[in-house]
Amino acid sequence: MEHEQVYRGQSVMWGTVLPSRVVYLIEARSTDGFRQAVRTACSRWGGVGELIIGVDPDEGVSVPDQRLVGLADLEAAANVNLSGDRAMAAAETLGxxxxxxSQLGTHPATCYSYPLAAFAGGDQLLMAQEDAPLWQVAAAGDQPFEEPLQIPVRRAMQDTEIGRAQSFWYATLVEGSSYQFREHSSADVANTSAVIWIVDHADPLADCLEFWNMRALRPRRELTRIPLLLLPHRDVESWHAFKDHVHAFLARHGERNVDVVLRSNSVEEAHLHRLAATWELQQQTAQNLSFGIPAPWVDAAVRTPPFMYTVNLDPSRWLAVQRDWGLRQDFDVHTFTDRPTGVRFRSPVRLQHRAQVLVRLTGEALDGLPRHRSVAQRIHPDAQWRGEHLQVGVVTDSDVVLELNLPSLEAATTQLLNSLVTRWELSDKGRIGTALLAQSPAHALLEPYRYRAVMELFTPRSKELHKKLAAAAAEGSDQAQLLELAQKWGGRARRRYRQAKELAPKAFAVEAAEHLCALDWAERGLEAACTHCGSKTFVPLPDTVPDARCPGCSAPARYTSNKESIVTYYRLDTFIDQAADQGVLPHLMAVAKLKQLKPHSHLIPGVNLYFNDQGQGEADIIGTYGGRLLAGEVKTSPGDFTEKQVDHDTRISISLGADIHLMASIYSIDKEARAYAQAACRAHRMELMVLDNLQAEEPDSH
Incomplete structure (x- = not known):
């Protein structure tokens, strides 16, 4: 049994190998900063996928640039030529x-892209001419001043070389240094229009930046590649037979009515149209533009002249989309919770010699674990979460070898809570609820009429006593009457028992009661009625004897019967009876519903929380929900979600840093309470989750 608990079995994991890419921060309108950023990117594996953004001295990082950085999935911001304060502010804006x-090669966040020679394909790569214009640097790349690259490179003899080389994959330094770097999946895999930027020598930076960043985000897999070129205004018009070159790379599979977009931030549109005429392109004037059918498009016809063009259309709509970067490899793993789990797989990136790379792991073994720093470092001291992936930097030349300490969901949730509060403990309801969850599944309460059956069988004590005493006192009852009431409701030693026909609805009462018995939540029995003292007692079926006797006076008794037979009664288990009286069952129903939605979850039905400087709080539900921290409140009556109560509940979730705040109730929560809670959660970037009407929809009785 112990072995079964610690060995979790064999499952499939995925390992993705990728570089630690960055965004370069340069002074706005700084061509020197741009050149330095390009030279640095060309010395790093995956540099073609790194962004460069200009930071305005007054406005900081623009909103469009923030969006690009959010899409690019980068590791850090690299300061090129900003002042320390401005660089820090920009990095904070980007999160x-x-x-x-100068520290990219040694910093733990950015060093996993070296040495470049370990990843290169071996072909000689083309780079910008000596003292080249900016467009050449952006299009082909340039060599760093500090130390020569350990890969074969040569400078272009003529600018036409760079113009033509951009149409071939891995021909230039900036592309070739990113050999084996590509996405394994994409939010958009459409076969879309090529884009050619035309840049003026007098003001090239805006076009060079836009081209660089769009190229960084474009798809890189062979079947989804999109031609992107950066060409010099006027010079390109004199390039020999360049029209034929343009036609060659526009002859692509796909159904589209725009083959290429001519774009420029520095050249007037009239010049773009003139250049298109030189290349014998035909302007597309249709109102509805078609950019291509979804990949794969190999069955589509190859486009032929006349090729259609338009000007200055924003290409970010099909280039700046979410992509999952890196080459992936699947492998089997045997997982344990009491010892390290060994991970070993062949790197999908072929390496010439030892190199530093990032590895991202995903798979069932990690499902549901809290995406929190403390848990990542428990799994591996150098690990961090990147979305749903566990990321670790490694040094390897072939196989990736790691040891992971994988906790159970319960252990991971416990560690997470320990890291968030000074201390915590199960509340009274939490103790009862946790014990019940350990004994039997709570999802039975979500089945039709099960919760209702429990609530009609339970013995009212605490809450019912409080309500009855309050009502009696309001009616002017004297002390003797109050004492009699307290003895009746609060001092009962005997649990309530009922016939199935006394439960509602009658059509499903027996089914619900029998299900409770099958769960050991209730028991069947007979009622022994004493003919001497008049008392009536529940006798469990296993304890019945032919000659019934009163347990009080020992006089002969008889079992209650009707015209047809002896009557069967049902009574709740003592523990379930107490749980129902204490209001624990709605907590368990919320837990069951959450686990139906996200099976890889661990939720605790009630805790007391002690914060270092914010006092004490209580959460009815807290735990890991699909890898995210969830906390919140459960109410039997949705009317209890007053504004004051919601403020109190959300304040606790905010103090915990919860990802999700929960509002749950047996019955429907009104729109006003939802809206008030939503506003409170939105103000702190916390998701609101509402679970109401936890009782299952009642089946048709016909």
């Missing part, structure tokens, strides 16, 4: 660690 550009 990224700041690294000086």
């Amino acid at each position: 990224m660690p700041l690294v000086d550009v």
Whole structure:
């Protein structure tokens, strides 16, 4: 049994190998900063997928640039030539660690892209001419000044070389240094229009930046590649036979009515149209533009002249989309919770010699674990979460070998709570609820009429006593009457028992009561009625004897019967009876519903929380919900979700740093309470989850 608890079995994991890419922060309108950023990117594996953004001295990082960085899935911001304060402010805006550009090779967030020679394909790569114009640097890349690259490179003899080389994959330094870097999945895999930027020598930076960043985000898999070129205004018109070159790369599979977009931030549209005429392109004037059918498009016809063009259409709509970067490899793993789990797989990136790379792991073994720093570092001391992936930097030349300490969901949730509060403990309801969850599944309460059956069988004590005493006192009852009432409701030693026909609805009463018995939540029995003292007693079926006797006076008794037979009664188990009286069952129903939605979850039905400087709080539900921290409140009566109560509940979730705040109730929560809670959660970037009407829809009785 112990072995079964610690060995979780064999499952499939995925390992993705990728570089630690960055965004370079440069002074707005700084061509020197741009050149330095490009040279640095060209010395790093995956540099073609790194962004460069200009930071305005007054406005900081623009909103469009923030969006691009959010899509690019980068590790850090690299300061190229900003002042320290401005660089820090820009990095904070982007929500990224700041690294000086000179420290990229040694900083733990950015060093997993070296050495470049380990990843290169071996072909000689083309780079910009000596003292080249900016467009050449952006299009082909340039060599760093500090130390020569350990890969074969050569400078272009003529600018036409760079113009033509951009149409071939891995021909230039900036592309070739990113050999084996591509996405394994994409939010958009459409076969879309090529884009050609035309840049003026007098003001090239805006076009060079836009081209660089769009190229960084474009798809890189062979079947989804999109031609992107950066060409010099006027010079390109004199390039020999370049029209034929343009036609060659526009002859692509796909159904579209725009083959290429001519775009420029520095050249007037009239010049773009003139250039299109030189290349014998035909302008598309239709109102509805078609950019291509979803991949794969190999069955579509190859486009032929006349090729259609339009000008200055924003290409970010099909280039700046979410992609999952890196090459992936699947492998089997045997997982344990009491010892390290060994992970070993062949790197999908072929390496010439030892190199530093990032590895991202995903799979069932990690499902549901809290995506929190403390849990990541428990699994591996150098690990961090990146979305749903566990990321670790490794040094390897072939196989990726790791040891992971994988906790159970319960252990991971416990560790997470320990890291968030000074201390915590199960509340009274939490103790009862946790014990019940350990004994039997709570999802039975979500089945039709099960909760209702329990509530009609339970013995009212605490809450019912409080209500009855309050009502009696309001009616002017004297002390003797109050004492009699307290003895009746609060001092009962005997639990309530009932016939199935006394439960509602009658059509499903027996089914519900029998299900409770099958769960050991209730028991069947007979009622022994004493003819001497008049008392009536529940006798469990196993304890019945032919000659019934009163347990009080020992006089002969008889079992209650009707015209047809002896009557069967049902009585709740003592523990279930107590749980119902204490209001624990709605907590368990919420837990069951959440686990139906996200099976890889661990939720605790009630805890007391002690914060370092914010006092004490209580959460009815807290735990890991599909890898996210959830906390919140459960009410039997939705009317209890007053504004004051919601403020109190959300304040606790905010103090915990919860990802999700829960409002749950047996019955429907009104729109006003939902809206008030939603506003409170939105103000703190916390998701609101509402679970109401926890009782299952009642089946048709016909």
